[in-house]
Amino acid sequence: MKKTALIFVLMSVLTACTKDITKLNINPKQPSKVPSYSLFTESxxxxxxxxxxxxxxxxxxRLIEQQWTETxxxxxxNYQITYRKQPDAIWSEFYTGILINLEKAKSLMVTDVTDAGTRKNETAIADILEVYSYFYLVTTFGNIPYSQALNINNPFPAYDDQKTVYYALLTRLDTDIAALDASAGSYGSADIVYGGSPASWIKFANTFKLKMGIIIADYxxxxxxxxxxxxxxxxxFTSNSDNAIFQFLTTPPNTNPIWVDLVQGGRHDYVGTSGFINLMNPNSATQDPRLSYYFAPSIANGVYVGADNGSGNGGIVYSQFSLPSGPLLTPGSIGTLTNPDFPGDMLDYSETAFYLAEAAARGYSVGGTAETYYNAAITASIMYWTGSTTGVSDYLLLPNVAxxxxxxxxxxxKIAQQAYIAFYNRGWDAWIESRRLNYPVLLPPPNAVSAFPLRFTYPINEQNVNVVNYNKASSAIGGDAVTxxxxxDVH
Structure with a gap:
């Protein structure tokens, strides 16, 4: 079966003339049966x-991590995470937009995929993405529906203990790695990240396992x-060529969501914070090579300048500060953050090298020193963004970087500080890092409604509908509060 990358409409339009009027009840744009690989692509x-x-x-x-602020x-x-119901959106997006589709894809493979080796690989890869998705849910909320989740016959699932879920995910990851066969087939072009390469997914799963392992190091x-x-x-991962990248397209609906939110949406009210930009640009002699790829110079005066976090609300004008952007065209770079086809980054070598640096600093046996991996991580991040090693050596020699x-x-x-910079456009992961390592220190804005959020509260829908299990989960974790x-997070 030939698989193409983004196939969401699978039935041809009915002809105008037909004697079988029952066919008029069929909507050709909403197929009743969807192939497993298209569900995987959509996930x-x-x-x-x-x-x-x-x-x-x-x-x-990005706002919580004070890389950006609002004008x-x-x-x-100000950490008002229930004002626009972000917890509800995350919960719905992951459970109903990702996990359900992956689970359905796995069930359809039984009939969709005739080759046993291919089916085994595709099932394992889909499960790896389930593990990846649950990871973000459990590190955002704590106790979550897991063992009873994704069952349409159980609209009120119980919540599982967060540690139990996390350790179960590690076990699933090991099972998936063992199931993958690099010599067998897979999704092909329906896999936007790795083109269906089982060998790449094996390396991805091992790298994600490394990440999950280092995150519980203090616990x-x-x-x-x-x-x-x-x-x-x-x-x-050993180089940027291993990075798990999702390539967005230049035309809707498969465009870079930042372009959708800021350019297509006509928004200019996100600017870099003074803290983040000053960290990258303390003075003209020590500018981070990535700065011009993270932000654009201010419209008003042509220099890189950030706004104090939380200083907006009509008090500042966006044109005075640096907006998220980057150079329009730099050969070898990944382009401009606000381009419609700017790629998404699920997991990369820079992140991996920072984890290995931390592992070495903790005395783990990972084949290198903390300093070696630290330098490799920074170098990989600069090369990923700029497409060049220009400025890397000088940057690594700076007293505040060496x-x-x-x-x-x-x-x-030291590792956490540089990882914070490298996690630009990876705000979710930056948040995980800053919570567990408590560095850099991010002080709440002047009018914050709470202390720095250590988790997201449970969705309002869960509070209203799955009341009994919500109350049990809230009590089990010590209260449904952002603190x-x-x-x-043991420190």
Whole structure:
């Protein structure tokens, strides 16, 4: 069966003349049966779009992480996460837009895919994306529906313990890795990320296992060490060529969500914060090579300048500050953040090298030193964004960047500082990092409605509909508040 990348309409239009009037009851644009591979493609698209989104109703993590701030409406900057019901949007997007489709794809493969090796690979890859999706739910909310989730016959699923879910995901990941066969077939072009390469998905799964392992290092060092070392020995990302990238298209509806939210939506009320831009541009002699790829110079004066976090609400004009953008055309770079085809990034080598640097700093056996991996991580991030190594050597020698002298009192803080910069456009992951490592220190804006959010509260719909299980989950984690720490956040 020939598979093409984005196939969402699978039935041809009925001819105008027909004697069988019952066919008029069939909507050709809403097929009653969808192939498994198209559900997989759609799941990849929705997942990447959710992680990359700049929509104030869904993904506000760049604002929470103070990479951006708002100039007009400060609800999200001030941590008002229920004002636009972001928890409800995340919950719905992941459970009904991603996980349900992946689960349905796996069930349809039984009849869709005749080759046993291909079916086994496709099932394992779909399950890896389920693990990946649940990871973001459990690290955002804590206890979540898991063992009873995705069952349409059970509209009121119980919530599972967050640690239990997390460890179960690690077990599933191991099972999926063992099931993958690099010599067998897979999704082909229906897989936008890796073109159906089982070998690439094996490396992705091992790298994600490394990530999951390091995140629990302060909670369960024994488990973390064993997980990280096993993943490293099995083979993780070693260069940017391994990156898990979703390539958006230049035409709707499969465009870069940042373009949709900011350009197509005509929004100019997100600007860089002074804290983030000053970190990258303390003075003209030490400018981070990525700065011009993260932001555009201010319209008013042509320099890079950020607004103080939370200083908007009519008090500042966006043209005075740097908007999210980048160079219009730089050969070898990934382009402009606000281009319709700017790619989404699920997992990359820079992130991997930072985790390996942390692992080395903790004494894990990962084949290198903290400094070596730290330098590799920064280099990979600069190369990913700019397409060049220009400026890398000079940047790594700066006193506030060089590992021996970098800002931060400990090795982990030095790593966290640079990872924070590299996680630009990965606000969700930056939030996970800053919570577990407590660095850099992000002070709430002057009019914040709460302390720095350590989790998202449960959706209002869950509070109103799945009341009994919501109450049990809230009690189990210590209260449904943004200040309730999740299990991996022990500091």
């Amino acid at each position: 990849e698209r929705v997942l990447d779009s959710s992680l990359c989104s700049a929509n104030e109703n869904l993904n506000i993590f 007009t409406y400060l609800n999200e900057t 369960d060092n024994v488990k973390a060490k064993a997980t990280v070392e096993a993943a490293y020995n099995a083979g993780v 590992f021996a002298t970098a800002t931060g009192g400990t090795d982990l803080q 309730t720490k999740l299990f991996f």
